[in-house]
Each structure stands twice: as structure tokens, then as C-alpha cells.
Amino acid sequence: MPNVFISYVRQNSDVVDKLADELRRHGVVVWLDREQLVPGMRWQQAIRKAIRGGDFFLACFSAESVARTRTYQNEELVVAIEELRLRPADRIWFIPALLSPCEVPDRAIGGGETLDSIQWAVLYQDWDEGVRRILKAMGVERKVYEPELICIPGGEFLMGNDKKPVDVAEFYIGKYPVTNQQYEAFVQANDYELPKHWRRTHPPAGKENHPVVYVSWNDAVTFCEWLSQATGREFRLPTEAEWEKAARGGLRIPGPDGALMDNPLPDRQYPWGGEFDAGKCNTWESGIHDTTPVGNYSPKGDSPYGVADMAGNVWEWCLNEYSSGKTDLGGSAARVLRGGSWDRTRNNAASAFRSWNLSNDRSNYYGFRVVVVGWRPNA
Numbered sequence: 001m002p003n004v005f006i007s008y009v010r011q012n013s014d015v016v017d018k019l020a021d022e023l024r025r026h027g028v029v030v031w032l033d034r035e036q037l038v039p040g041m042r043w044q045q046a047i048r049k050a051i052r053g054g055d056f057f058l059a060c061f062s063a064e065s066v067a068r069t070r071t072y073q074n075e076e077l078v079v080a081i082e083e084l085r086l087r088p089a090d091r092i093w094f095i096p097a098l099l100s101p102c103e104v105p106d107r108a109i110g111g112g113e114t115l116d117s118i119q120w121a122v123l124y125q126d127w128d129e130g131v132r133r134i135l136k137a138m139g140v141e142r143k144v145y146e147p148e149l150i151c152i153p154g155g156e157f158l159m160g161n162d163k164k165p166v167d168v169a170e171f172y173i174g175k176y177p178v179t180n181q182q183y184e185a186f187v188q189a190n191d192y193e194l195p196k197h198w199r200r201t202h203p204p205a206g207k208e209n210h211p212v213v214y215v216s217w218n219d220a221v222t223f224c225e226w227l228s229q230a231t232g233r234e235f236r237l238p239t240e241a242e243w244e245k246a247a248r249g250g251l252r253i254p255g256p257d258g259a260l261m262d263n264p265l266p267d268r269q270y271p272w273g274g275e276f277d278a279g280k281c282n283t284w285e286s287g288i289h290d291t292t293p294v295g296n297y298s299p300k301g302d303s304p305y306g307v308a309d310m311a312g313n314v315w316e317w318c319l320n321e322y323s324s325g326k327t328d329l330g331g332s333a334a335r336v337l338r339g340g341s342w343d344r345t346r347n348n349a350a351s352a353f354r355s356w357n358l359s360n361d362r363s364n365y366y367g368f369r370v371v372v373v374g375w376r377p378n379a
Contacts (some may be wrong), residue, residue: 002055002138003029004095009078011064012099019060019097019123022131022188023108023200026140031202033072035095044075051079056092056138060100061120063297075113077107085110092137096120104350129187145175145182146231147370150307152242154265158248158266159241161352165251166241171245174369175224176294177211177316178223186207186255189230193219196362209293211367212315217335217359220317220368227370237319237373239327240354242334247311247339247351263304271310273304276346284345290341291365311349314367315341322356334358341365 007017013034020030029031031050037043051057057080065073083092089111096104096118098334104116121137123130133143180203183307187194188201195214197204203212215223217237224235238246248268255261268274277287280301282292291313298308310316318336319327326333334356340349343365347353357366 001027001029002140003031003053004052004056004058005031005054005076005080005136005140006060006101007073007080007270008060009062009065009068009071009073012060012062015099015123017032017199018188018191019131023135026135028138028140029159031225037243041366044262046110047076048079051076052083055280056095057083058095058097058134059115059148060097060099061102061104063102064100066102069272071201075106081107081109094118095137097134098125099122100124118176120166127191131189145179145185146227148176149183149372150175150246150305152246152305152307153250153260155250155252157245157248159244159248159352163267166334168241168245168250171238171242171371171373172375173242173307173354173371175306177314177369178220179209179294180204180212180244182213183215183223186226190222191220191225197364207291211309213291213314213364213367214362215317215366215368216362217317217357217368219362220327224370233372233375235370235372236366236378237317240325240338241320242371243310243316243318243338244351246305246307247303254306267282269352271307271351272301276349277301278346281309281340281349282303282342283312283340283349284343286312286342288379310351312340312344313342314365315339315344315355315363317366317368322354337366 006016006020020032023030037046074111079256080094087093092167098120104120106114106116106125109115121130121133151171152171152173156165156167159166184203186192197214220237224237240298249263251263251266252260253263265274270276272280280297302308303310308332315337320336322336337355337357
């Protein structure tokens with residue numbers, strides 16, 4: 001993957017840190033002086049070497065940087081312009097980025113041209129688009145961590161403890177709950193409020209593949225809206241009926257050869273069958289008392305469709321209001337939670353068990369997964 005030297009002034013450290021995190025998430029190796037320079041190092045020599053050895057030089061300009069003539073950034077620009085003159089004119093190396101409204105310095109770069117003749121990326125107007133353009137200049141495709149989706153065929157299933165037949169149209173559901181890594185992409189793209197236990201836009205170390213927690217129903221809906229815009233598909237939270245069908249299975253389920261067959265246990269208590277098994281899910285009985293990576297109990301704990309983690313780990317928000325069953329997006333009504341969690345017992349993990357909380361409530365055992373409708377692979 002490419003490596004890049006980021007040039008900036010100290011007043012812009014926070015936004016540059018955010019940009020560096022975004023680039024790293026896409027595999028770019030970032031050189032930042034505050035991270036690379038250590039006591040005893042010949043810093044001027046180290047900076048010159050990093051600039052000349054980098055695949056790209058990213059110059060972050062702002063009202064603060066252009067207003068000052070004596071900055072370390074100005075010294076870095078001298079070295080960068082010397083290097084730019086030695087490089088082929090048809091190869092991108094020097095990338096200007098505007099952090100706030102300002103003019104790119106009009107320093108001469110040779111051939112009668114100045115720095116402001118190089119196309120720049122604008123980050124202060126549309127961060128998401130600005131980052132995309134920077135990555136494109138580096139030959140890196142911006143990642144949107146789309147969920148792995150499982151098809152749930154249309155048809156009836158037995159819903160609730162009263163096992164009432166309910167017909168549900170075909171839909172696709174996330175095989176796993178949304179992970180910290182997936183949610184991180186959303187947070188960084190939108191400068192969104194962090195889950196309370198995160199630091200500097202990052203989830204706890206080692207928990208990138210755990211389900212995101214401390215997210216409200218409102219947060220989950222906003223994530224779905226962003227993912228829809230980013231992918232061109234219609235993502236949303238599952239309805240309560242969709243969620244339970246994905247967990248319990250319909251009257252017809254995929255057989256070993258993939259063809260639909262009669263469900264031998266249409267009123268199953270848990271995704272895997274009729275009896276609780278602490279080795280197939282993360283509930284209080286498991287003794288872990290924290291989230292586990294998504295898919296940790298797959299395939300043994302999967303539903304008949306191969307959907308994972310539908311019992312335990314985290315409660316999952318559904319679209320419906322708890323009492324009325326309405327699926328509109330307005331108000332602060334109580335919303336349905338399904339699946340139980342690491343902090344609850346086997347009874348809460350049953351496929352038909354219902355819980356609720358207010359749409360703005362957050363907890364360290366509330367998460368969610370997504371569905372997409374009106375779409376087929378390669379359609």
C-alpha cells in the first residue's frame with residue numbers, strides 16, 4: 001500500500017489526526033512528525049528522508065497555515081517542491097488539501113507553474129468526498145464495509161409464543177450484527193458521535209470485529225441511511241417479523257442441497273433447535289460477561305438460513321414500536337429489542353422473546369444488524 005507524508009501546522013492537529021486515521025483505515029501508511037520523531041533523532045534529516053522517500057506528499061493548507069510565514073510546514077514545502085521538480089510531471093505526487101477556506105500558496109514549482117496550478121481536494125465543504133478524492137489520487141478505492149448478506153426467502157413462519165403464521169416477503173439480512181469496524185467507517189465519514197467507550201474515533205483495541213454497542217435505535221437508523229446513500233441500496237433495520245423469521249426459520253427452509261424443504265422444527269425455541277446450549281451462544285450462562293467477535297459461535301449456533309449471533313452477544317434493535325408495531329421513523333417511542341445479550345440469561349435469548357427501550361437509549365449490550373430490500377446480488 002502507498003505511504004504518504006502529511007504536512008500541516010499544529011493548529012490543525014485534530015483534523016489532521018482524523019484524516020490520518022481515515023487514510024490508515026484504507027491501508028495507507030501515514031508519516032506524521034508527532035508520531036515518528038523521537039528524542040535524539042536528527043529531525044530535519046528524518047523529515048527530508050521521509051518526504052523524498054514517500055509515495056505521496058499531502059500538504060494540508062488552512063487559514064492558519066497560509067497566514068504564517070515561519071512554520072515547519074514552510075520548510076517541508078521547500079523540500080517537497082525540490083522533490084516535485086525531479087519527478088515526472090504526469091505522475092501524481094504532491095496532493096494539496098484545503099482544511100478551511102484559503103488560497104494555495106503560489107510558490108513556483110518549475111515550468112512556469114506554481115503550487116496553485118495543482119488540483120486540490122477540499123475537505124471543509126464535504127469531508128467524505130474530499131477523502132474519496134485524496135484516496136483516488138493515491139490509487140486507493142475508498143472502503144465501505146458492506147455487511148455480508150443472507151437471503152431469507154418469502155413465505156410463512158410461526159411467530160411468537162402463540163406460533164401464529166405470518167407471511168413475510170423475501171429480504172436480505174446481515175449475517176452478523178454490525179461490527180465496530182463497520183460502524184467506525186460511518187463515524188469517520190460523518191464526524192458522528194462516538195460510542196462512549198471509544199477513543200479518537202477508534203473502538204477498543206482488539207474489538208474491531210465485535211458487535212458495536214452503546215448505539216441507540218436512532219443511531220442505528222442514521223447508520224442505515226448513510227449506508228444506503230453510500231451503496232445505492234435501501235438498507236434499514238429489520239422489522240420484528242423479519243428478525244424472528246431469520247432466527248427461527250420459515251415453514252420452508254434451505255436443505256443440504258440448497259433447495260427449500262419443510263422445516264422439521266418450525267417452532268424452534270432457539271436458532272439451532274429446541275434446547276438451550278451454552279456452547280452455541282454468548283449469554284450469561286457462557287460465563288464470558290462481555291461481547292465476543294461476531295461469528296464466534298458459527299456455524300453451530302446459526303439459524304436455519306445460516307444467520308449468526310441471533311441468540312445472545314448483543315440485543316438487536318428492530319424497526320417496530322413495541323406496543324403498536326408501527327415502523328415509522330418519527331418520535332421517541334419504545335422500540336423492539338430482540339435476541340438477548342451477554343448480560344442476560346437463556347430465556348431472553350429465545351427467538352420469540354421480546355424486549356424494548358426508548359429510541360434514544362444506549363447500552364453496552366445494545367447493537368443492531370441491517371436488512372436490504374428490493375435487491376438481489378448482481379441485479
